Amino acid sequence: MKWSSGKNTVGEVGEDQLLSLISTHAQTHSELAIPIGDDAACLTVGDSSLVVTVDAQLEGQHFHREWLSPRQLGYRAFRVSASDVSAMGCLPKWALMSLQIPPDLNVQSFEEIMAGFQQACADASTVLVGGNLAKTNQIGLHITVIGQSTSSPLSRADASDGDYLWVTGSLGSAAAGRLLLELPKLPDNSLPLIEKWQCPPARWDLCGRLCSEGIATAAMDISDGLYTDASRMARASSLSIEIDLDHLPIHPLTPRAADYLKTTLYELVVRGGEDYEVLFAGPETLPDWAMATGVRRIGRFKPGDGLVTLKYRGSEFRSGDIPTGWDPFEGTP
Amino acid sequence: MKWSSGKNTVGEVGEDQLLSLISTHAQTHSELAIPIGDDAACLTVGDSSLVVTVDAQLEGQHFHREWLSPRQLGYRAFRVSASDVSAMGCLPKWALMSLQIPPDLNVQSFEEIMAGFQQACADASTVLVGGNLAKTNQIGLHITVIGQSTSSPLSRADASDGDYLWVTGSLGSAAAGRLLLELPKLPDNSLPLIEKWQCPPARWDLCGRLCSEGIATAAMDISDGLYTDASRMARASSLSIEIDLDHLPIHPLTPRAADYLKTTLYELVVRGGEDYEVLFAGPETLPDWAMATGVRRIGRFKPGDGLVTLKYRGSEFRSGDIPTGWDPFEGTP
Numbered sequence: 001m002k003w004s005s006g007k008n009t010v011g012e013v014g015e016d017q018l019l020s021l022i023s024t025h026a027q028t029h030s031e032l033a034i035p036i037g038d039d040a041a042c043l044t045v046g047d048s049s050l051v052v053t054v055d056a057q058l059e060g061q062h063f064h065r066e067w068l069s070p071r072q073l074g075y076r077a078f079r080v081s082a083s084d085v086s087a088m089g090c091l092p093k094w095a096l097m098s099l100q101i102p103p104d105l106n107v108q109s110f111e112e113i114m115a116g117f118q119q120a121c122a123d124a125s126t127v128l129v130g131g132n133l134a135k136t137n138q139i140g141l142h143i144t145v146i147g148q149s150t151s152s153p154l155s156r157a158d159a160s161d162g163d164y165l166w167v168t169g170s171l172g173s174a175a176a177g178r179l180l181l182e183l184p185k186l187p188d189n190s191l192p193l194i195e196k197w198q199c200p201p202a203r204w205d206l207c208g209r210l211c212s213e214g215i216a217t218a219a220m221d222i223s224d225g226l227y228t229d230a231s232r233m234a235r236a237s238s239l240s241i242e243i244d245l246d247h248l249p250i251h252p253l254t255p256r257a258a259d260y261l262k263t264t265l266y267e268l269v270v271r272g273g274e275d276y277e278v279l280f281a282g283p284e285t286l287p288d289w290a291m292a293t294g295v296r297r298i299g300r301f302k303p304g305d306g307l308v309t310l311k312y313r314g315s316e317f318r319s320g321d322i323p324t325g326w327d328p329f330e331g332t333p
Numbered sequence: 334m335k336w337s338s339g340k341n342t343v344g345e346v347g348e349d350q351l352l353s354l355i356s357t358h359a360q361t362h363s364e365l366a367i368p369i370g371d372d373a374a375c376l377t378v379g380d381s382s383l384v385v386t387v388d389a390q391l392e393g394q395h396f397h398r399e400w401l402s403p404r405q406l407g408y409r410a411f412r413v414s415a416s417d418v419s420a421m422g423c424l425p426k427w428a429l430m431s432l433q434i435p436p437d438l439n440v441q442s443f444e445e446i447m448a449g450f451q452q453a454c455a456d457a458s459t460v461l462v463g464g465n466l467a468k469t470n471q472i473g474l475h476i477t478v479i480g481q482s483t484s485s486p487l488s489r490a491d492a493s494d495g496d497y498l499w500v501t502g503s504l505g506s507a508a509a510g511r512l513l514l515e516l517p518k519l520p521d522n523s524l525p526l527i528e529k530w531q532c533p534p535a536r537w538d539l540c541g542r543l544c545s546e547g548i549a550t551a552a553m554d555i556s557d558g559l560y561t562d563a564s565r566m567a568r569a570s571s572l573s574i575e576i577d578l579d580h581l582p583i584h585p586l587t588p589r590a591a592d593y594l595k596t597t598l599y600e601l602v603v604r605g606g607e608d609y610e611v612l613f614a615g616p617e618t619l620p621d622w623a624m625a626t627g628v629r630r631i632g633r634f635k636p637g638d639g640l641v642t643l644k645y646r647g648s649e650f651r652s653g654d655i656p657t658g659w660d661p662f663e664g665t666p
Contacts (some may be wrong), residue, residue, distance in 0.1 A: 103344025
């Protein structure tokens with residue numbers, strides 16, 4: 001049946017290259033206000049803008065059962081998909097779950113997955129409207145989320161020269177939490193970081209308001225790490241970004257976790273993934289209500305061709321680790 | 334992490350029971366014009382009605398690589414999901430693909446899957462708007478399709494006492510084709526049946542018009558076999574259905590395939606699944622344009638509580654096989 005068996009396998013090819021193969025198959029279309037490749041697709045339906053996205057949590061690739069309860073898995077799967085909707089400045093409104101489960105999964109665990117997912121939907125005022133169930137040898141949750149916006153959704157490509165780069169929440173906590181879960185024995189005070197991995201943040205209210213009030217000009221979520229995703233945003237906007245390392249929001253437990261994990265703060269905070277926080281472009285200062293959510297100004301857009309440069313105390317940062325010991329709650333903005 | 338390991342596994346529980354567990358977790362919601370459990374969810378967006386559905390094609394459960402080419406797999410996956418949209422009387426408009434592939438899959442096969450999917454989208458004037466890519470040990474395609482309707486979408490629950498039951502296409506061809514694919518050697522003339530399995534039919538134009546012109550009152554697609562799905566439609570409409578076996582549309586090659594497969598025509602046509610044809614409720618006669626598509630009147634809705642009774646030459650059919658040898662292109666309506 002013409003399944004090629006040559007040596008050129010998808011495992012040898014980078015995900016970015018596979019995704020670019022996909023986008024060559026996706027048509028450009030006048031009804032797509034934002035082209036494929038952004039966090040979510042934007043559909044125009046009458047006078048309304050909808051955004052729609054799909055993401056998956058697969059056993060073995062994204063999680064192991066020892067890392068979270070079935071209820072946490074269901075909850076997390078919704079939050080991961082909803083993150084793309086948040087990053088478009090939209091509110092998640094409807095969800096569909098295509099679930100694959102092994103036949104030997106306990107019925108109670110199945111119910112717990114569903115209950116966690118439904119709780120996450122309820123907490124977001126999102127309605128689970130459909131689903132599918134299939135049997136396989138590994139658990140997988142493929143979650144489609146549809147969001148709605150009262151204004152034009154935020155693209156990652158619309159930042160302007162001179163915009164400031166802002167970020168929600170903290171960076172590196174989820175990456176630390178994920179690595180801690182792999183240890184045979186957890187050190188003290190691991191739980192806040194682990195919980196950050198287990199339960200990605202809910203940023204739709206914040207981002208929805210930043211969008212509807214015209215404060216943010218562009219946004220995307222951080223799923224593959226600050227450096228990688230900021231680079232994508234810079235390329236999409238045809239600009240460069242200068243990031244101030246001394247302004248990054250870091251949970252107070254993360255530096256110690258880095259030591260314990262025998263890694264660096266730089267790896268966790270700048271390179272670590274699964275934050276599901278939102279990067280957005282905006283003005284130098286934000287209204288009080290936005291500042292009260294803990295957002296941080298961490299850099300600035302400049303003319304350029306998609307490069308991200310890192311600065312520390314005014315000098316370009318080329319290699320090594322972010323110095324530890326500073327107070328992450330001090331300083332900017 | 335509280336994964337239950339008791340003996341009560343999802344493999345021991347019927348799919349219908351698992352799905353009913355899911356629907357207890359799905360909220361009823363005023364924006365859902367049609368409650369969860371129908372072929373697709375119906376969403377009201379401004380003045381528009383959207384329907385949205387997700388379905389999956391998983392290696393090992395739904396297909397084996399020997400059964401179809403990667404291009405056919407991509408094509409088929411779209412058609413299977415689009416079938417639910419057709420059965421709501423809507424046109425598929427947007428699609429998302431969450432693809433999981435093993436790392437040892439050849440890149441060319443990956444591209445062929447995408448090309449087949451994209452071709453199916455193009456043939457339906459549907460736009461691929463988003464996707465996700467994950468690595469796993471078995472190929473899986475989770476396809477979300479969003480459809481749009483100019484009138485109220487068709488539910489499976491709105492048939493009336495006295496409505497006639499109609500069906501598109503032929504029944505049992507796909508089930509025969511699927512079983513033929515399992516044989517070590519294919520008999521002559523297998524291909525038309527195999528192709529019916531490989532490429533489910535496109536019924537959206539027909540069903541869209543039956544819906545917009547107010548001809549059909551209810552509809553659903555046949556994925557699990559005529560008897561099972563007609564029973565679901567009867568239960569949803571709180572009626573019974575009487576099906577005339579002598580009026581069922583059967584491909585001329587199917588009776589011989591049943592012999593070859595050492596099964597019965599009854600098993601293939603009444604019990605066999607994966608037809609992806611559409612059952613609909615409508616008047617006794619249809620306009621010429623609809624008759625020209627080959628639809629067949631196969632039964633009638635009566636008062637009752639969800640039972641399906643089968644008749645053959647005026648008498649109730651209780652067991653045994655559908656008599657072979659009649660001309661499937663002769664007779665009703």
